[in-house]
Amino acid sequence: MAGVRDQKKKQTRAAILKAAVKLFSRQGYEQTSIDQLARAAGIGKGTVYSYFQTKSEIFLAFCEEQLEFINRELAARSNPEAPLLQQLLTFFQGEFRFVSRNREFGRIFLRETVFPKDFTGERARQLDDKYIDILIPIFKQAQARGELRTDLELIVVTGHFYALYIMTVSAWYMGRLHSEEDVAMGMELLFEQALRGLAPIKAREAAAHGAGK
Amino acid sequence: MAGVRDQKKKQTRAAILKAAVKLFSRQGYEQTSIDQLARAAGIGKGTVYSYFQTKSEIFLAFCEEQLEFINRELAARSNPEAPLLQQLLTFFQGEFRFVSRNREFGRIFLRETVFPKDFTGERARQLDDKYIDILIPIFKQAQARGELRTDLELIVVTGHFYALYIMTVSAWYMGRLHSEEDVAMGMELLFEQALRGLAPIKAREAAAHGAGK
DNA sequence: CGATAAAAATGACCGCGGTCGAGTTTTTCC
DNA sequence: GGAAAAACTCGACCGCGGTCATTTTTATCG
Numbered sequence: 001m002a003g004v005r006d007q008k009k010k011q012t013r014a015a016i017l018k019a020a021v022k023l024f025s026r027q028g029y030e031q032t033s034i035d036q037l038a039r040a041a042g043i044g045k046g047t048v049y050s051y052f053q054t055k056s057e058i059f060l061a062f063c064e065e066q067l068e069f070i071n072r073e074l075a076a077r078s079n080p081e082a083p084l085l086q087q088l089l090t091f092f093q094g095e096f097r098f099v100s101r102n103r104e105f106g107r108i109f110l111r112e113t114v115f116p117k118d119f120t121g122e123r124a125r126q127l128d129d130k131y132i133d134i135l136i137p138i139f140k141q142a143q144a145r146g147e148l149r150t151d152l153e154l155i156v157v158t159g160h161f162y163a164l165y166i167m168t169v170s171a172w173y174m175g176r177l178h179s180e181e182d183v184a185m186g187m188e189l190l191f192e193q194a195l196r197g198l199a200p201i202k203a204r205e206a207a208a209h210g211a212g213k
Numbered sequence: 214m215a216g217v218r219d220q221k222k223k224q225t226r227a228a229i230l231k232a233a234v235k236l237f238s239r240q241g242y243e244q245t246s247i248d249q250l251a252r253a254a255g256i257g258k259g260t261v262y263s264y265f266q267t268k269s270e271i272f273l274a275f276c277e278e279q280l281e282f283i284n285r286e287l288a289a290r291s292n293p294e295a296p297l298l299q300q301l302l303t304f305f306q307g308e309f310r311f312v313s314r315n316r317e318f319g320r321i322f323l324r325e326t327v328f329p330k331d332f333t334g335e336r337a338r339q340l341d342d343k344y345i346d347i348l349i350p351i352f353k354q355a356q357a358r359g360e361l362r363t364d365l366e367l368i369v370v371t372g373h374f375y376a377l378y379i380m381t382v383s384a385w386y387m388g389r390l391h392s393e394e395d396v397a398m399g400m401e402l403l404f405e406q407a408l409r410g411l412a413p414i415k416a417r418e419a420a421a422h423g424a425g426k
Numbered sequence: 427c428g429a430t431a432a433a434a435a436t437g438a439c440c441g442c443g444g445t446c447g448a449g450t451t452t453t454t455c456c
Numbered sequence: 457g458g459a460a461a462a463a464c465t466c467g468a469c470c471g472c473g474g475t476c477a478t479t480t481t482t483a484t485c486g
Contacts, residue, residue, distance in 0.1 A: 103331075107328045107330070110328050111324040111328050114327070114328075114379075114383045114386075115320045115323050115324050115327075115382075115383060115386050116386055116387060117320070118316075118388075121386070121387050121388045124387050125387050125388065125389070128387075152406070156402055156403065156406070157406075159380050159384070159403065160377070160380075160403060160406055160407070162380065163376040163377050163379060163380030163403070164373070164376050166327070166376060166379060166380065166383075167372050167373075167375065167376030167379065169328075170327045170328060170379075171372070173327075173328050173329055173334070174329060174334050174337050174338050174341075175331075175334045175338065176338070189369055190369065190372065190373060190376070193365070193369070193370075193373055193407075194373070194406075194407060196409075
């Protein structure tokens with residue numbers, strides 16, 4: 001029927017991804033050749049390219065799975081009542097943990113995500129739509145609690161914090177921040193700076209005290 | 214003498230870079246092979262690798278020259294009396310112009326700069342030390358004029374704005390911002406948001422009015 | 427079922443970035 | 457000046473990512 005062929009295609013695609021997870025994890029991205037990947041998936045090299053257009057696309061699919069998982073976990077663990085700063089830190093620090101677990105993966109992933117090739121642009125946009133979906137509700141609640149100005153476009157606010165997150169990670173890759181604690185502290189510092197401007201006037205005094213070191 | 218050999222080395226290095234400028238500009242980075250580059254510089258392929266460790270290193274050297282030039286120009290053209298927001302926008306918009314002139318160059322450059330490989334880390338750090346050298350004086354003047362809080366580590370402030378710049382450029386690469394004007398507006402929006410928190414209390418009203426559209 | 431057309435799998439092949447040992451030039455030292 | 461050592465140049469070579477003409481599998485229909 002209509003499904004027979006398509007089903008096999010799904011299976012093959014899954015086999016490739018499974019092999020990718022195994023090999024990438026074991027020997028790293030650069031050290032895994034497409035040929036090797038194909039063998040591990042039980043198919044020929046050329047076949048891989050009828051499922052994915054490029055090697056990095058396979059990698060992105062792999063990362064998406066991982067991130068999906070992590071994001072679900074983070075969402076479940078988050079506390080909607082906590083102060084905004086707290087929630088943001090928890091979220092982004094979780095995100096960073098994924099990156100820091102494997103430096104190389106994270107680098108490739110971020111490079112591709114933050115500065116995508118024109119062709120990968122669509123994928124990248126979907127990816128950080130996920131960020132938006134997660135963060136916007138948090139911001140709305142914060143607005144309701146009076147922790148965040150209500151005259152802002154929340155998508156821009158998302159971009160603002162995401163930017164600071166990226167910068168912190170970048171500092172880590174450049175060797176300016178070393179440990180996970182350094183990163184956490186750097187992020188907190190930047191977030192506080194941002195919040196002082198993002199919080200409505202009434203809340204500013206509180207933010208300055210409560211969040212200030 | 215001591216200089217004979219060394220001088221020739223300088224010449225060869227320069228020849229490689231010159232060839233790189235020509236070929237990269239004419240046919241793009243990916244489309245230029247090392248072999249081609251070597252021929253154009255009048256040397257063998259292997260020799261190239263005794264001057265640069267990798268292709269992207271050649272590219273970075275090329276970018277550094279360009280940026281050096283652009284930064285000098287921007288510095289000369291800048292007006293130390295102008296409002297902080299104005300100066301920042303001028304600077305980063307100039308920076309962006311370099312990137313937008315050639316999408317591909319900019320992407321590779323930013324990828325390598327923001328998320329450097331461990332080996333390239335040193336180079337990347339030097340590069341954004343340049344940013345620091347340029348921006349810190351601007352911030353100090355702004356502090357003197359009362360436009361910027363004086364209780365901040367200026368290096369973190371630099372990071373903050375640089376982060377927002379990176380984010381804006383990223384949005385451009387992802388196709389969320391299209392024209393140079395879009396980018397300029399997005400940047401201004403983010404910078405204003407940041408400034409509201411960065412400016413000392415007395416200046417906040419002014420910033421909100423003067424900078425608000 | 428057998429013939430035929432469409433879809434999918436394949437691996438030889440291409441050009442590339444990067445390596446390496448053999449060959450060449452320069453320096454050093456007597 | 458000449459011989460040994462050190463520094464430098466080179467292009468054949470390697471494995472890779474990606475392509476494509478060919479072969480193999482599957483669906484369709486008389």
